[in-house]
Amino acid sequence: MSRLVMKFGGTSVATVERIHNVARHVKREVEAGHQVAVVVSAMSGKTNELVAWCKEAAPLHDMREYDAVVASGEQVTAGLLAIALQKIGISARSWQGWQIPVLTDDAHGAARIQDIEAKGILGGFTRGEVAVVAGFQGIHAPTGRITTLGRGGSDTSAVALAAAIGADRCDIYTDVDGVYTTDPRVVPKARRMEKVAFEEMLEMASLGAKVLQVRSVEVALVHDVPTYVRSSFDDPENPRSGTLICKEEDILEAQVVTGIAFSRDEAQITLRRVADKPGVAAAVFMPLAEAGINVDMIVQTVSEDNMTDMTFTVGAADYDRARALLEQGKNGVGFASISGARDVAKVSAIGVGMRSHAGVAAQGFRALADKGINIRAITTSEIKFSVLIDAAYTELAVRTLHTLYGLDAG
């Protein structure tokens, strides 16, 4: 008998009617002979409502209390789905994070799963019982307080649970039917991938593709959990295919470039005439790191007269804070001026095939230049390259690369 984790997000459980539909998906898998654990998010909109209440209670609030408040959303859905399953003759019970327990650290609001004790759920399986698990939540055992994993954490709950119970697969049901070569709203010729490697999906998720939370892909990679992205809006009795995220070696016909990702949530900061001496990078970036601001692309011009220009990107939400911190430290660091731009975008091409193919990135730079797109900064890794461009050119750049690398649907 095989074991399966099924995960349903907020839009899939937005109403009781949709929860009934989810129950039919679960029934199909139970009748196919699987032992099933279902992980659910809060009903769409509920988490936002709860977060807004916390902010209204106090803009800066105790994250332990925030966790107690927002974890209630998944609690409701888990109970309702258990009821809906029982109604159609499927034995089921709900499990809160603290009941399983899903043990986490105490980083309230963004806790990390340390261990999942699967005994109770496995016991239920032997009684033919579906486990309906409240996603996104756990417990910090030493204090006994409820924790949450941060936005999108239910994906991580699902993959970690799949690892803990030794599931053969983790099915992530979303409002799309799989992972696409790029966003179909931008490139109508985008194709659904049959399979994508963990490493590629990790880059895509990091670089702006919103179909899965980054941490869930990390967990899937580390524990080798085949993860299947598919649509919850399919006919439960006759679902379509999705995209399987799996090991590289399980993909036969690998392409050089698999997908194009993009993000408009970027902002660029440039420091002019920074003294080019040891320790200056630390002086610039340490204060940002201490304030929890992630710095992404960093470009430094070649030094003249021991002075250099330094360009880097931060998340758009951190832009004002980052500029203020840099202005504060201006005398310590020593630079002539600071400038920045919010209307920038990062466009990335990803593919494990890049490892073995030289010149893939250079081809891309050339194609963008041919379209008159100015590249402000570049970063590369073994399996992707990213360019920072003016936001106005985002769609053009994505389409250009999508066509260049042969990703357009036939």
Add this chain to the structure above:
Amino acid sequence: MSRLVMKFGGTSVATVERIHNVARHVKREVEAGHQVAVVVSAMSGKTNELVAWCKEAAPLHDMREYDAVVASGEQVTAGLLAIALQKIGISARSWQGWQIPVLTDDAHGAARIQDIEAKGILGGFTRGEVAVVAGFQGIHAPTGRITTLGRGGSDTSAVALAAAIGADRCDIYTDVDGVYTTDPRVVPKARRMEKVAFEEMLEMASLGAKVLQVRSVEVALVHDVPTYVRSSFDDPENPRSGTLICKEEDILEAQVVTGIAFSRDEAQITLRRVADKPGVAAAVFMPLAEAGINVDMIVQTVSEDNMTDMTFTVGAADYDRARALLEQGKNGVGFASISGARDVAKVSAIGVGMRSHAGVAAQGFRALADKGINIRAITTSEIKFSVLIDAAYTELAVRTLHTLYGLDAG
């Protein structure tokens, strides 16, 4: 240092703005030097919404799942109030039923509190911390499942917690400023009582006065917890007086009759020509008891030719079910016909002074008769009498008795 439990119901925490107001009430008591535990209900309307979802998921549903779903309402309010308290400089933390723990039996949906382990909350007190407790909920320890106490259960949570932590008083904040001699909407001359005895309050709550849940008064009586009913809509810095529910001997100027209660949620059933033989009452009432239908007033006419008429009341919500059950058992019991009425009301006069004063009820019956009000049934106890009348006469009967027993405001 004295200890205080404060309880706020759904309308008092209906919005975050009102939760801020509750925080100011709590602050006043903390600054007066009390160690404070606050028990909160779900935001007004939330429990109804959650119950409706459970019914939509399945009309007949697993009450263990129902409890998991509906307990989330109080979880939210407890977290929000803890945040609101911290915002105004009061150290506070939320406690879910399972965290304390509040140990209950496994009668899901209507569980009874068996024990409250106060250690964690008392530990918080020594650190100057207010305990914000999610009312209405507990845990059945052997299964680890969430339980709820049934409607109005937060009152019971509060009084039981007061007993467990040895509180000097339990303050129940509601949308009225105390317990009245009768419903002021019916009798404008109704007066707020300064004090009322536990036993009297118990009768009033049982007989239709909705200010407190019956079980909470039972717990207050058994554990001798002075319970103070007061308004949450007062100025938190300058609150008015409420009504203290306390031991009979703590009330100096006891009146013969303390209050008039009434209930329109009654229905009357009459069986004509029942065989007057041993075991017939059991044959009538056992099937109703087995179906969970409470029978209240029972009147049996004097037997002629070994036949008798039997009249009794059930809750209006149970009327149809009760009639159907009796029709089913008609041949077994043996009666000629069944009739009933929904448009009846029960009016009651309550007072511990009745114990020592004869003829109190007889005076009442006479006064009602003088107004042309027909009495369909009567029940009495040591400290109250109730009459069943046509619903149309309810207000007239209440006003008549209120005046008769000297309860009208001067």
